[in-house]
Amino acid sequence: MTILEAAAGLRARKFSSRELVDESLRRIAQSNPKINAFITVTEESAKARASQADEELARGLDRGPLHGLPIAHKDLMMTRGVRTTAGSKIFADFVPGVDADVVKKLDDAGAVMVGKTNLHELAYGITSNNPHFGAVHNPWDLERIVGGSSGGSGAALAANLVFMATGTDTGGSIRIPSSFCGTVGLKPTYERVSRRGVIPLGLTLDHIGPMARTVRDVAVSFNAMLSRQGDLPTPSRKGGDHTAVDQPGYIPPAHVDIRGLRIGLPENFYFDRLDLDVAGAVRNAVQTAAALGARIVDVRVPDIGALNTVGRVLLLVEAVSNLRPYLSQREKFGSDVLALLDQGRLLSGADYADAQRLRKILVTEFSELWTHVDCVLTPCTPTAAPKIGQTTMDVGGVTEDVRLATTRMMRAINVLGIPSLAMPCGFSTSGLPLGMQILGAPRNEDMLLRIGAALEDAMGFAGRIASRL
Amino acid sequence: MRDWRKIAAGIAPDIPAEDVEKIVPIMEALEHAFEPLRAAIPQGADMWTSE
Numbered sequence: 001m002t003i004l005e006a007a008a009g010l011r012a013r014k015f016s017s018r019e020l021v022d023e024s025l026r027r028i029a030q031s032n033p034k035i036n037a038f039i040t041v042t043e044e045s046a047k048a049r050a051s052q053a054d055e056e057l058a059r060g061l062d063r064g065p066l067h068g069l070p071i072a073h074k075d076l077m078m079t080r081g082v083r084t085t086a087g088s089k090i091f092a093d094f095v096p097g098v099d100a101d102v103v104k105k106l107d108d109a110g111a112v113m114v115g116k117t118n119l120h121e122l123a124y125g126i127t128s129n130n131p132h133f134g135a136v137h138n139p140w141d142l143e144r145i146v147g148g149s150s151g152g153s154g155a156a157l158a159a160n161l162v163f164m165a166t167g168t169d170t171g172g173s174i175r176i177p178s179s180f181c182g183t184v185g186l187k188p189t190y191e192r193v194s195r196r197g198v199i200p201l202g203l204t205l206d207h208i209g210p211m212a213r214t215v216r217d218v219a220v221s222f223n224a225m226l227s228r229q230g231d232l233p234t235p236s237r238k239g240g241d242h243t244a245v246d247q248p249g250y251i252p253p254a255h256v257d258i259r260g261l262r263i264g265l266p267e268n269f270y271f272d273r274l275d276l277d278v279a280g281a282v283r284n285a286v287q288t289a290a291a292l293g294a295r296i297v298d299v300r301v302p303d304i305g306a307l308n309t310v311g312r313v314l315l316l317v318e319a320v321s322n323l324r325p326y327l328s329q330r331e332k333f334g335s336d337v338l339a340l341l342d343q344g345r346l347l348s349g350a351d352y353a354d355a356q357r358l359r360k361i362l363v364t365e366f367s368e369l370w371t372h373v374d375c376v377l378t379p380c381t382p383t384a385a386p387k388i389g390q391t392t393m394d395v396g397g398v399t400e401d402v403r404l405a406t407t408r409m410m411r412a413i414n415v416l417g418i419p420s421l422a423m424p425c426g427f428s429t430s431g432l433p434l435g436m437q438i439l440g441a442p443r444n445e446d447m448l449l450r451i452g453a454a455l456e457d458a459m460g461f462a463g464r465i466a467s468r469l
Numbered sequence: 470m471r472d473w474r475k476i477a478a479g480i481a482p483d484i485p486a487e488d489v490e491k492i493v494p495i496m497e498a499l500e501h502a503f504e505p506l507r508a509a510i511p512q513g514a515d516m517w518t519s520e
Contacts, residue, residue, distance in 0.1 A: 190519055204519065309502040328482040342484050343492050343499075346476050354507040359517035361510070417519070 002463065003163050003217040004251075007065040010057065017057075017068025017112065021050035024070035024114050027161050031469055035137045035146075037155040039075045040083055041115040046070065049112045056110070065220045067110030072165040074150050075116035076123050077103050078197040086199045087119040087149075089132045089332040100197025102166055102208055102225050109224035114162060117152030123168055123201045124319060124337045125149060126176050126406050127388070131334035135388050138180060139466030140432055144385040147177035147406070153211045154181035158433075160465045164212040164221040168198060170205045171315060172410025175422035178211060179380035179435025182424045182464055184218045184452070185211040189442045190417030194227045202318040204356075205311065205414045214463045215423060215452040216252055222445065223249030250446040252453030259293030261451065264373035269304045270409060273396035275383045281426030281434045282379045288458050289377070289451070297373050302365040307412030310362065313355040314415070316344035336403075359415055366416050370441040375451055380435035381406050384428040413439060421448040424461040433461075471500060 001009070009015055025043055032038050053068035078084050078096035080103075085091050099107065107113070118136045120128045128136040128151025136151040138144040139158040146155045150167030154177030157165055167174035169187040178185035186209045193208040200206055210221035226249060265286055271279055290296050320327070320341055327345070330338060369376065382395045382405055392399050413420045418439055425436040440448045456462045473496045477489045 204517075305502075306506050309499070309506060312499060313503060330482075339488070339492055339495075342477075342488055343495060345480055345484070346473055346492070346496055351503070351507075353516060354510060355503075356516040357510050357514045358506055360515055363517060 002214055003065055003069060003212065003220050006069055006163060007067070010068050017050040017053040018047065020068065021046050021070045021112050021114060024162055027159070028114065031139075031159045031161060034142060034469060035139055035155045035159055036134045037117055037136055037152040037159065037161065038072070038115040039085055039087070039118050039133050039152070042082055042113055046112050046114045053110055053112060063108065063110030064224065066106065066164070066224055069111055069163045070114045071106060071111040072115050072117045072153060072156050072162045073103055073113055074119055074153050074166050074168060076119060076168055076199050077166055078199070079103055079113070079116065082116065084116065084199070085133065086123065087121045087130050087133055090326050090329065091199070092132065096197075098197060101194035101227070103197065105225055106166070111164075111224070117150070117156055117165055119152055120149035120173070121334045121337050122323070123149040123170060123173060123199075124340055126172060126403055128152065128177070129388055137388070138385050139469050140182065141385070143387055144432070145180065145388050147180035147381075147385065149173040150185075150211060151177050154178060154183055157181060157183040157211060157213055158466045159469055164210055164217055166225070167209055167211045169207045169209060169414065170202045171311065171414055172407050174207070174209050174211060175380055175410055175420060175435070175437055176406055178422040180385035180433065182433030182461070182466070183211060183213055184215055184421070184423045184462055185209060186218050186222055186445065186448070187413065187420045187422070188222065188445055189419045192227060192419070192443065192445070193225045200322050202315040203322070204318065205315055207414065215421070215449055215456045218421070219249065219251045219449045219453075223251070250449060252450055256450055256454040256457065258289065258451055258454045261294045261375070262297050262373040263289050263294045263451070264297050264299040264369065264376035266301045266376060266378055267298050268300050270301070270378040273382060273398055274379055275395065275428070277384065277426070277428040278379050278382060278434050282377070282436045285425045285436055285455055285459065286377060288455055292454055292458060294451070299369060299373060299376065301369065301376065302362060304412045306358070307362050307415045308408065310355045310358045311411040311415040313347060313351055314359070316340065317347050317352045320344035363416055366418075367441070374440070374447055376439040378409055378437055378439065380409065380422050380437045382408065384430070384432035384434055409437070413437075418442055419445045419448055421452045423452050423456060424464075425459065426461060470497065473497065
């Protein structure tokens, strides 16, 4: 069931919010011992909030499509009175006194938080193999990683435990789990969703966004999470009232028309080293877009390798800046996170400043692309989900570090700060989900949602539930 | 190339020697990728800001 279907069912009194939340809690109790998607389940407060949502609807207070629906927050979002661990031993007993902006916004939209999802320690990694709270297991194959760092959110969606979940993305942490779990995730434009109250990793690279099972569910969720104050016009709303403050967000209609839109297909970098399954699935999506009337434009993208290098320097230093007070407590960090922090400590202020200067040059180069195309379609991860504990993998005949290979097509997009929609585009020969990403100009999320919905409708891969649990 | 072991020896709190050895090859590879990029930064280039 999608968010809009559930919203319609609630208003038609086919079921209540309390019934939806009880069912969500029942599924969590059944599945979580196997997939470890949740660190904290907020059963009592969720039941109370659901009853309140039912009472509000009964007296005519309708907060919108998320009203009364069970959702989850990545355990990086501060939740007032509810432990927020960041997947870390350091924050294991941290109970915030305030909600993150995004938590408050979703609460105002009537959503019911049923729990806090597991993640890679401190959101600093892509496996969600958490040394303190246990590994998150992929609902499609319990021996495989779920991706990260928003891995618990991806697993909770793939296992049909909640309607949407929040995620953060500093180098692929919304898009990688979306790819490995067969779900949909939006990394919005930098600062389009408020970072306030989210435990930071890389201050100029952190993005907050929605994860769900379909593009339209992501659109509904993004609309609720969006920072309205100070919004600027989006390119796809030309000609209308450009003050976004009072504008409803874009939800793709039932029949989406993408005829004439220019979809960029990279000639360089993105198809260099991929599993054949992934390359085939993405090219099938491109053919589908062409069959729907979009114009496929071959493009050469600026130096993604340079952007990745710049992104690594920036994140290594920014993460140290955020975690400096805890660096003497080495025993409280997992070995992979500790190694990254040690690397960041060896870099200099000049390294960081030069990385930010290079960033400006590369951002300007990349922006030229948007005069030629409306979006760019690329693979998300070069393979399907690797196994838990696997440190290297063979990609196109080359042995690569799992983290570097998995972030290869992700990290540059955080440096650019542009929006990216990750969504399923097929399944591997072994039945694992495969993902692609659609990139767009800054603040042009509507275009990505429009194209994503058209492809989702035509290809039919989204919204599937992992059935192997 | 920078002497990463020497840089590590000069910072506090300490990084244990065995942990330094694990990251030196990573730092060397990163430096190898980063130095040509920074060498090409035009004079007077500004830093990125979020508008």
